[in-house]
Amino acid sequence: MTRTQVAIIGAGPSGLLLGQLLHKAGIDNIIVERQTGEYVLGRIRAGILEQITTDLLREVGVGTRLDAEGTVHHSIELVFAGTRHAIDVHGLTNGQVVTAYGQTEMTRDLMAARSGASLPTVYEAADVEVLDYDGDKPRVRYRKDGQTHEIACDFIAGCDGFHGVCRASVPKGSITEFEKVYPFGWLGVLADVPPVSPHAIVYANSERGFALCSMRSPTRSRYYVQCPLDDKVEDWSDQRFWDELRRRLDPEMASRVITGPTIEKSIAPLRSFVAEPMRFGRMFLAGDAAHIVPPTGAKGLNLAASDVKYLSGAFIEYYRDKTSAGIDSYSERCLRRVWKAERFSWWLTTLMHRFPDTEGFGQKVQEAELDYLVNSESLSRSLAENYVGLPLNFGER
Numbered sequence: 447m448t449r450t451q452v453a454i455i456g457a458g459p460s461g462l463l464l465g466q467l468l469h470k471a472g473i474d475n476i477i478v479e480r481q482t483g484e485y486v487l488g489r490i491r492a493g494i495l496e497q498i499t500t501d502l503l504r505e506v507g508v509g510t511r512l513d514a515e516g517t518v519h520h521s522i523e524l525v526f527a528g529t530r531h532a533i534d535v536h537g538l539t540n541g542q543v544v545t546a547y548g549q550t551e552m553t554r555d556l557m558a559a560r561s562g563a564s565l566p567t568v569y570e571a572a573d574v575e576v577l578d579y580d581g582d583k584p585r586v587r588y589r590k591d592g593q594t595h596e597i598a599c600d601f602i603a604g605c606d607g608f609h610g611v612c613r614a615s616v617p618k619g620s621i622t623e624f625e626k627v628y629p630f631g632w633l634g635v636l637a638d639v640p641p642v643s644p645h646a647i648v649y650a651n652s653e654r655g656f657a658l659c660s661m662r663s664p665t666r667s668r669y670y671v672q673c674p675l676d677d678k679v680e681d682w683s684d685q686r687f688w689d690e691l692r693r694r695l696d697p698e699m700a701s702r703v704i705t706g707p708t709i710e711k712s713i714a715p716l717r718s719f720v721a722e723p724m725r726f727g728r729m730f731l732a733g734d735a736a737h738i739v740p741p742t743g744a745k746g747l748n749l750a751a752s753d754v755k756y757l758s759g760a761f762i763e764y765y766r767d768k769t770s771a772g773i774d775s776y777s778e779r780c781l782r783r784v785w786k787a788e789r790f791s792w793w794l795t796t797l798m799h800r801f802p803d804t805e806g807f808g809q810k811v812q813e814a815e816l817d818y819l820v821n822s823e824s825l826s827r828s829l830a831e832n833y834v835g836l837p838l839n840f841g842e843r
């Protein structure tokens with residue numbers, strides 16, 4: 447039986463970042479991942495990193511490519527009623543910014559750092575089980591190459607995403623799940639064309655539905671349009687996508703959209719989800735394993751980063767200072783921040799999307815709220831400070 451201090455389930459952003467934070471503190475850890483590394487890298491997801499996230503990446507020594515290739519954004523833009531308005535995020539938050547840098551690249555950098563430090567990651571682990579985490583000798587069991595393997599550990603970190611095994615292993619009576627499913631999805635495309643808005647993410651509310659203009663680099667664009675939940679990717683030709691995107695933007699920006707063949711096209715459902723608590727004896731949930739937000743507020747990946755910042759700090763206190771204080775307060779600290787991000791993501795999604803009952807009155811109310819927002823310094827500041835990410839100790843006494 448292999449032994450380690452922390453067994454991490456999942457080699458997505460949560461697991462990889464936690465692994466690097468623990469390694470930096472001299473805490474042994476093993477990551478057990480169901481898929482191959484290539485499969486993990488093939489998932490096209492988030493694109494906007496909060497300053498807390500970029501600071502963590504630099505803290506664990508994977509900031510070089512981020513600093514060279516990431517694009518710093520000082521503002522965002524809101525489109526509604528055929529007009530476009532900039533929100534000066536940098537000015538409204540005393541200089542904070544967000545950085546456009548794809549989750550795929552962040553994951554690639556973390557994978558390279560992990561293998562560069564010869565840290566153990568088990569890919570293609572099948573039938574992963576988490577055992578005895580409610581006692582003081584937790585174990586992880588998995589199958590690989592026809593063999594059954596076991597890892598003895600002090601703690602298990604459930605970084606295995608929304609469909610993972612860790613949360614699913616918790617007895618129903620020990621966990622409370624809160625969920626809201628939205629009546630639409632996001633059709634997202636990647637295209638190797640220059641982004642229409644290279645220095646600001648554009649969020650568009652239109653009578654035809656929501657649209658978003660983002661990027662992965664100065665030569666690679668990322669766009670989304672709201673679509674019905676029962677749409678299929680094959681229903682959307684490239685031409686139909688580009689036409690629809692332009693219809694949802696203001697005329698000036700629509701005229702500048704550079705189109706081209708899409709290299710990735712997928713439809714993602716939108717949901718808000720939180721599982722409470724995030725700790726079960728010696729097993730801790732982090733990232734999508736514990737919560738999901740609609741991507742509107744660009745919070746999913748960033749919440750995963752703040753969870754593992756709290757969790758790594760708790761483990762460091764346990765081993766270095768021989769105190770369980772951080773471990774005992776982990777769930778409450780995370781959930782205070784998670785619920786504020788859930789609220790912000792729900793609010794922005796509700797404001798920007800067309801719901802089945804939006805109709806004429808609902809559209810006019812959304813436009814009125816947006817007109818109030820862009821002309822109210824206090825409401826714009828509220829949007830800006832949530833968008834860049836609230837401080838890790840926000841509201842703590």
Ligand code: FAS
Binds near residue numbers: 493611743745748
């Ligand atoms: P992940 O799901 O990324 O990683 C979990 C890992 O655990 C995976 O590699 C999985 O293979 C592995 N795993 C699962 N079950 C396992 C098991 N039984 N045993 C071992 N390993 C197991 N966020 C944004 O901020 N902006 C966006 O635009 C955005 N778009 C998204 C689009 C989609 C389709 C999805 C699904 C999510 C999107 N997100 C977005 C959120 C996303 O970026 C997540 O927040 C982020 O991936 C969270 O990282 P992890 O918590 O590591 O979970």
Ligand code: PHB
Binds near residue numbers: 491492493658661744
């Ligand atoms: C992205 O670039 O994928 C992205 C950007 C901002 C969001 C959501 C997704 O709010």
